Amino acid sequence: MSLASTSTRNKIAFFSTQPYDKTFFNTYNEDFGFQLDFFETQLNQQTAALIEECEIVCVFVNDIVNEAVIKQLAEKNVKIIALRCAGFNNVDLEAAKKYNLKVCRVPAYSPQAVAEHAMAMILTLNRKTHKAYNRVREQNFSLNGLLGFDLYGKTIGIIGTGNIGKAFAKIALGFGCKVLAYDIVENDDMIRDGVSFVSLEEIFKSSDIISLHCPLNDQTKHVINKTSISFMKENVMIINTSRGGLIETACVIEGLKEGKIGYLGIDVYEQEEKLFFRDLSADIIQDDAIQRLMSFPNVLVTAHQAFFTNEALTQIALVTFNNIKSLLEQNDIENKAALLV
Ligand code: NAD
Numbered sequence: 001m002s003l004a005s006t007s008t009r010n011k012i013a014f015f016s017t018q019p020y021d022k023t024f025f026n027t028y029n030e031d032f033g034f035q036l037d038f039f040e041t042q043l044n045q046q047t048a049a050l051i052e053e054c055e056i057v058c059v060f061v062n063d064i065v066n067e068a069v070i071k072q073l074a075e076k077n078v079k080i081i082a083l084r085c086a087g088f089n090n091v092d093l094e095a096a097k098k099y100n101l102k103v104c105r106v107p108a109y110s111p112q113a114v115a116e117h118a119m120a121m122i123l124t125l126n127r128k129t130h131k132a133y134n135r136v137r138e139q140n141f142s143l144n145g146l147l148g149f150d151l152y153g154k155t156i157g158i159i160g161t162g163n164i165g166k167a168f169a170k171i172a173l174g175f176g177c178k179v180l181a182y183d184i185v186e187n188d189d190m191i192r193d194g195v196s197f198v199s200l201e202e203i204f205k206s207s208d209i210i211s212l213h214c215p216l217n218d219q220t221k222h223v224i225n226k227t228s229i230s231f232m233k234e235n236v237m238i239i240n241t242s243r244g245g246l247i248e249t250a251c252v253i254e255g256l257k258e259g260k261i262g263y264l265g266i267d268v269y270e271q272e273e274k275l276f277f278r279d280l281s282a283d284i285i286q287d288d289a290i291q292r293l294m295s296f297p298n299v300l301v302t303a304h305q306a307f308f309t310n311e312a313l314t315q316i317a318l319v320t321f322n323n324i325k326s327l328l329e330q331n332d333i334e335n336k337a338a339l340l341v
Contacts, residue, residue, distance in 0.1 A: 015043035067095035074099035104323040107337035109315035115167035117306035121265030152176035157207030160214025204231035216243035235262030244270035
């Protein structure tokens, strides 16, 4: 059913839009008929002014959706904030309730996309394929410095066993790893598959590789800190494809300098908002912490690309449109995990 209309009810203002967002959302909008307004800029207190006669705003991971912005949106008669991502730590849900705005998200668009990227980071850091690629192009066929280890038999600790953590555990089990997990809720299916649920401290003490898959909230903020690093094995590998704030960056830099942390793979970074999703190749980056991280030979940084697959972008577009359609037609969404407020 087409919702095509000039009404403000069917107009969606997209923030932080990249060319691929336009491609996927325009393609799948053919079945929905919304009016789409794309803004490249991030949503924040200044850019909220761009919204005109529009009741729906679509945001991504680094848009600022705090109380001040939500108040502005409410004053502009916005009714729905549709996140086109799973994480929602950037949205003040209490403020949304206060100003009577609905907030929805895409709870599980492709857990495999993120889980597979986490494994790609592990394999790259371990087998140094990025270095081999460059080396061979220079006709340097030596193996010195490329020594890796067998993943088979190693212990991988997973923090957060939701959709992504679960998918990642299956991959790790497939490699013949021993898989430990910590979550506030244990998962019986995973235990049957061979995963052992243990304490957070046990994860830190026993894992050769630690992969973060929990959301960022008050309990998980800086879960990787000076104390947790002190519990870890020498030469531990830490992988973060979840949210930057799970890692206290200064402590990890210290751990890398001391050699305690042997490898770090991050797809997310606490201050990524000013960096990621942009081409800054001609700029002087003012963030010294990311520059320091990028200078280590055993650190791999990707710019929040774990979700970035064809399948995930298709699901993101379809679920976002369906969420909005349900809210407009029924003021509710059948999948309760999609409706935050
Ligand atoms: P999910 O909601 O399915 O799972 C989260 C899991 O974390 C749940 O099992 C929950 O019980 C657990 N959890 C909550 N609080 C915890 C705590 N204090 N300690 C340990 N575990 C806790 O979410 P998901 O789809 O698996 O996504 C996980 C996170 O991955 C998201 O919150 C998001 O931040 C991130 N993410 C990143 C990308 C990317 O492109 N890098 C893409 C999608 C999601």
